Amino acid sequence: MPQRKPEVTQRTAAGIPYELTRKKVKRLNLHIRRDGTVAVSIPWSYTVGFADAFVTEQAQWIREAVSRQLRRNARNDQPLPSQAEALACFTAMSDKVYPAFAGVLGGQKPTIRVRAMTSRWGVCYMKRRQITFSLQLYNMPPAAQIYVVVHEYCHFLQPNHSPAFWAEVEKLLPDWKERRALLK
Structure with a gap:
């Protein structure tokens, strides 16, 4: 047929x-x-x-x-910034968040990297002590950017997205849900 x-x-x-x-x-x-x-x-x-x-x-x-x-x-x-410009921005944000995690990181700041990513805003590589941010995150509102920085740092405390992880995020950003909504 x-x-x-x-x-x-x-x-x-x-x-x-x-x-x-x-x-x-x-x-x-x-x-x-x-x-x-x-x-x-x-x-x-x-x-x-x-x-x-x-x-x-x-x-x-x-x-x-x-x-x-x-x-x-x-x-x-919106045009994307240069990697150097985005790296400077996210490094400055990281420097503001780092003191809350200095103890768990043994006083050693994680390496901050930036690259183009299509499906993630950030990635935490705990073993390497490295956080990589999406270049596209640069064009998001500052409140959303800080949320991603805090989110990735919280993975040094909790490696997954368990209720304990979200409790850590909430300690630093009580309004994290509203900030995350800015990314959608």
């Missing part, structure tokens, strides 16, 4: 324009694309009205997700 070609239409529901694709899928799929456009795909057996109803029901979440994606795009459009 020949397979049907996907059917693509432009729709609007609850004031949200979206691209609807009817094709061979098992269930409704919603996707916010990198450019902030909304795409919905549905199985052939679903009605177009079902997709419109879903978009209407999820309208608030969709608007927020589109807004987050557009903010992310705006940040990504």
